[in-house]
Amino acid sequence: MKILVGIKRVIDYNVRIRVKSDGSGVETDGVKMSINPFDEIALEEALRIREAGNADEVIVVSLGGNECQQQLRTGLAMGADRAIQVDSAESLQPLTIARAFLKLVEKEQAGLVMLGKQAIDGDNSQTAQMLAALWGRPQATFASAVELSGNKAMVTREVDAGLERIEVDLPAVISVDLRLNEPRFVKLPDIMKAKRKPLEVIPVEDLGVAPENDLQFTSHTPPPVREKGIMVEDAAQLVAELKTRGLL
Amino acid sequence: MSETANEREVMEYDIIIVGAGPAGLACAIRLKQLKPDMMVAVIEKGAEVGAHILSGAVIEPGALDELLPGWLDNPPPVCIPVADDEIAFLTATSKRKIPTPPQQRNHGNFIVSLGALCAWMAPQAEDLGVDIFPGYAAAGIRYTDDGAVGGVIIGDMGVNREGQPKDTYMQGIEIHAPLTVLAEGSRGHLSKELITKYKLDQDSDPQAYGVGIKELWQVAPGKCKPGTVQHSIGWPLDTSTYGGSFIYHMDKDRIAVGFVCALDYSDPEFSPFEAFQQFKHHPSVKPLFEGGEILSGGARTIVEGGAQSLPKIEMPGALLIGDAAGLLNLPKIKGTHQAIRSGTLAANHVVETGGGRGFDTTLRESPIFKELHKVRNIRPGFNKGLWRGLITAGIETITAGKLPRTLHNHADHSSLIKLQDMQTIERPWVERDLAPRDRLASVYFATTDHDEDQPIHLQILDPEVCTTRCGEEYNYPCTRFCPAEVYEMIDDPDTKAGKRLQINAANCVHCKTCDIKDPYQIINWVTPEGGAGPNYQNL
Numbered sequence: 001m002k003i004l005v006g007i008k009r010v011i012d013y014n015v016r017i018r019v020k021s022d023g024s025g026v027e028t029d030g031v032k033m034s035i036n037p038f039d040e041i042a043l044e045e046a047l048r049i050r051e052a053g054n055a056d057e058v059i060v061v062s063l064g065g066n067e068c069q070q071q072l073r074t075g076l077a078m079g080a081d082r083a084i085q086v087d088s089a090e091s092l093q094p095l096t097i098a099r100a101f102l103k104l105v106e107k108e109q110a111g112l113v114m115l116g117k118q119a120i121d122g123d124n125s126q127t128a129q130m131l132a133a134l135w136g137r138p139q140a141t142f143a144s145a146v147e148l149s150g151n152k153a154m155v156t157r158e159v160d161a162g163l164e165r166i167e168v169d170l171p172a173v174i175s176v177d178l179r180l181n182e183p184r185f186v187k188l189p190d191i192m193k194a195k196r197k198p199l200e201v202i203p204v205e206d207l208g209v210a211p212e213n214d215l216q217f218t219s220h221t222p223p224p225v226r227e228k229g230i231m232v233e234d235a236a237q238l239v240a241e242l243k244t245r246g247l248l
Numbered sequence: 249m250s251e252t253a254n255e256r257e258v259m260e261y262d263i264i265i266v267g268a269g270p271a272g273l274a275c276a277i278r279l280k281q282l283k284p285d286m287m288v289a290v291i292e293k294g295a296e297v298g299a300h301i302l303s304g305a306v307i308e309p310g311a312l313d314e315l316l317p318g319w320l321d322n323p324p325p326v327c328i329p330v331a332d333d334e335i336a337f338l339t340a341t342s343k344r345k346i347p348t349p350p351q352q353r354n355h356g357n358f359i360v361s362l363g364a365l366c367a368w369m370a371p372q373a374e375d376l377g378v379d380i381f382p383g384y385a386a387a388g389i390r391y392t393d394d395g396a397v398g399g400v401i402i403g404d405m406g407v408n409r410e411g412q413p414k415d416t417y418m419q420g421i422e423i424h425a426p427l428t429v430l431a432e433g434s435r436g437h438l439s440k441e442l443i444t445k446y447k448l449d450q451d452s453d454p455q456a457y458g459v460g461i462k463e464l465w466q467v468a469p470g471k472c473k474p475g476t477v478q479h480s481i482g483w484p485l486d487t488s489t490y491g492g493s494f495i496y497h498m499d500k501d502r503i504a505v506g507f508v509c510a511l512d513y514s515d516p517e518f519s520p521f522e523a524f525q526q527f528k529h530h531p532s533v534k535p536l537f538e539g540g541e542i543l544s545g546g547a548r549t550i551v552e553g554g555a556q557s558l559p560k561i562e563m564p565g566a567l568l569i570g571d572a573a574g575l576l577n578l579p580k581i582k583g584t585h586q587a588i589r590s591g592t593l594a595a596n597h598v599v600e601t602g603g604g605r606g607f608d609t610t611l612r613e614s615p616i617f618k619e620l621h622k623v624r625n626i627r628p629g630f631n632k633g634l635w636r637g638l639i640t641a642g643i644e645t646i647t648a649g650k651l652p653r654t655l656h657n658h659a660d661h662s663s664l665i666k667l668q669d670m671q672t673i674e675r676p677w678v679e680r681d682l683a684p685r686d687r688l689a690s691v692y693f694a695t696t697d698h699d700e701d702q703p704i705h706l707q708i709l710d711p712e713v714c715t716t717r718c719g720e721e722y723n724y725p726c727t728r729f730c731p732a733e734v735y736e737m738i739d740d741p742d743t744k745a746g747k748r749l750q751i752n753a754a755n756c757v758h759c760k761t762c763d764i765k766d767p768y769q770i771i772n773w774v775t776p777e778g779g780a781g782p783n784y785q786n787l
Contacts, residue, residue: 012295015783184418
């Protein structure tokens with residue numbers, strides 16, 4: 001079985017996000033980029049499935065310009081067998097990404113697609129669900145545990161009410177949550193090995209997918225700055241201060 | 249590559265360089281320019297190249313012209329020609345411009361972000377075939393059977409606070425190479441080990457250091473004059489403390505502001521961080537930052553000792569270059585050109601002679617050392633205070649260092665005066681309202697990140713001293729000299745002293761001040777897990 005893993009190049013979780021002064025987007029100049037942490041967890045799980053003998057090949061996929069090859073190489077260094085960059089100069093929206101994934105799933109005859117539950121930049125949480133619908137296959141989202149047996153997957157999902165266990169038939173789409181696993185460190189010699197692993201570049205047009213722009217960004221605004229607080233002496237003053245501000 | 253149960257995996261290179269700063273990258277680039285088939289690797293503890301680099305920085309372009317001809321056709325992302333130069337003397341309320349000493353004339357120089365410059369050099373090195381490994385810390389030296397340096401040992405990953413392996417444990421590998429080049433910058437922890445082991449400093453003065461604290465600001469429109477370089481001496485430092493400020497106007501309404509304090513200050517109550525923040529509130533400075541916001545910030549020590557503190561820079565199997573050796577030219581307040589030139593020179597030497605032997609002589613006969621020799625008496629001249637320092641600086645500048653004398657440096661850790669012998673210095677600090685509020689708020693702008701569940705990388709060799717002698721003699725100076733508030737004394741009635749030292753290692757910005765300034769020399773800075781530490785942007 002082949003597993004396709006989607007990895008997105010995003011601003012590193014450590015970076016303080018700044019909105020550009022003209023509101024046209026988020027500042028990425030000189031900013032550290034890395035693999036979306038949820039996607040890294042998806043890749044780790046895919047590698048563990050392969051290491052347990054339940055898959056033959058793990059393929060990492062990213063959609064974007066040449067700069068995302070950096071993240072694909074990291075994925076290869078973690079242990080993926082090969083990489084596909086779907087080349088696109090413009091930033092793609094979830095529906096287009098799901099359509100592109102579907103083409104790759106058909107091309108590769110993948111038995112499982114593993115994705116992060118959301119990317120930490122757009123926070124959309126749409127691609128996995130859209131892909132499952134387009135593909136007509138089951139989806140198991142927000143996975144915190146995954147067990148494969150035969151052509152079925154037992155998935156524990158993190159839902160508002162607690163944990164939910166569902167069984168899905170393969171092929172399927174699984175989107176993963178934070179607690180599923182802790183990704184491995186990359187061994188230094190594996191970085192060298194990753195340089196020699198195959199990385200295929202496919203222009204998005206060659207997949208027969210036309211970028212759609214159903215969503216338009218109109219503006220970006222940073223959250224309001226927290227106002228300076230005051231120290232109150234006692235409960236009575238607290239109540240009084242709240243009242244003068246019309247909060248009580 | 250081999251792997252057995254007890255043996256570490258090994259990778260072999262012709263040359264391993266520790267540290268992807270300007271010196272290390274320049275060395276790697278030159279080696280591959282001269283000898284493309286040479287196997288060269290660079291190990292960098294920062295999560296990416298530039299993440300641990302902090303500098304002013306105004307640079308002289310000559311070294312880059314030599315290494316990368318035509319570099320200005322494809323310049324680094326931050327690169328603004330200096331348009332205007334100013335140096336001023338501050339009192340608490342006034343500012344007076346003073347004549348710019350010749351070393352500090354910056355016509356023809358460029359304001360850069362050294363972090364961005366290194367991130368710009370790294371892909372050029374990779375294009376030449378250099379293997380750069382950011383996120384991996386060289387934790388130890390690998391010695392050969394005959395006692396020479398034979399490479400480095402990469403730190404283990406996934407070790408918990410007690411030193412036990414976690415689920416993610418990964419043993420670090422060994423990198424073997426006939427020649428190891430230490431380019432760790434100021435107070436490199438491996439360089440420190442090697443200087444001691446091979447007694448490289450037995451014929452030189454102790455190294456002298458300063459700590460530089462810097463912030464990058466986005467200022468309100470109209471305040472930034474790109475290319476303007478401003479320096480000051482005087483307030484908020486008393487005349488016995490050496491140091492000063494820099495303000496560099498960059499592009500896009502960005503201004504770099506920083507303050508450097510020599511670490512041979514004598515007042516145990518002094519706080520370099522507070523001095524920097526006070527400087528920002530000087531009436532001539534504060535308006536620049538009002539209405540602005542901090543983009544990034546951090547701290548790093550610099551070497552100040554110059555020619556007489558330069559240790560021997562070669563040993564069996566290894567070389568020191570850049571600030572790991574101690575090549576910064578303090579009167580110029582510049583080290584980048586020296587770092588790049590020393591990396592280039594080391595590469596030339598290695599390719600010409602087939603190894604590192606003789607590099608100490610090569611460097612001492614080069615313009616790199618001549619430049620330091622000429623200004624050698626200026627920094628130690630300030631050991632007797634600001635006024636006598638300025639007079640010495642004037643004399644040494646006029647005579648171009650030709651007077652047959654060499655003033656000496658002393659060890660920074662020995663300069664604190666015990667509280668009982670100390671006359672209290674009044675520091676009438678103003679109430680501050682510019683960001684950051686305090687050191688914890690400041691660390692936020694360094695975006696420093698360490699996995700909390702790993703061994704504490706600030707080793708206290710004798711914790712007894714902290715709560716007993718140090719409290720009485722110096723009132724815990726570590727709680728003030730650290731710009732990132734790593735050291736805290738916590739009231740603890742269960743202990744004999746009623747206090748205990750808490751080390752907030754996750755705050756550390758890898759500046760090395762503690763390793764240098766601690767008066768008992770019982771703080772040993774070792775590298776945490778690779779990829780940990782600050783994530784500086786454009787510093």
